[in-house]
Amino acid sequence: EPEVTQTPSHQVTQMGQEVILRCVPISNHLYFYWYRQILGQKVEFLVSFYNNEISEKSEIFDDQFSVERPDGSNFTLKIRSTKLEDSAMYFCASSEQGGLAFFGQGTRLTVV
């Protein structure tokens, strides 16, 4: 069964460093998403991406964040200068038509 894959599963980074979280969406999907979940809190929407541009972004998705689909298979989330409060699980999701979406298993980002 096709699935969304995310790498790495766990990333530790120093405060102020740049990180790139990678996702391989399901191959025929056209809509892509990033969500995050701070420990003990709810899953929060960050950004949606369609047709090579951002469709919608939340207040969390500030100038420190960017997304890219560098080739036909990967979808990345970059955090330019990480802060302690960026520590969270980051989930990538993809959707064929923009409704039903499937999620990856997440990347646990720890900023120290």
Added chain:
Amino acid sequence: DAKTTQPTSMDCAEGRAANLPCNHSTISGNEYVYWYRQIHSQGPQYIIHGLKNNETNEMASLIITEDRKSSTLILPHATLRDTAVYYCIVRRGGGSQGNLIFGKGTKLSVKP
């Protein structure tokens, strides 16, 4: 997208049916009801979705009231592995407008 209301927590005995309610009184005609669950800090897992007819798949059944203002997710024979947080989400069926927005969900505990 319409908001949803779910109980904070529920218990269910192993082997019995788990019935998880969701209120979505402001749902509009083109909005679907989606159910996801999250086990520990794993990625949200799609369960089922529907527009107005009742739906059933290998995981669960979804019962939507005739006025569409509420729905119930039914796990027919709950197992310990069904212990998770269950999210009811209302969203338009497709396209790039609107995203899956997670609330706090219902924490279902299946007990032996």
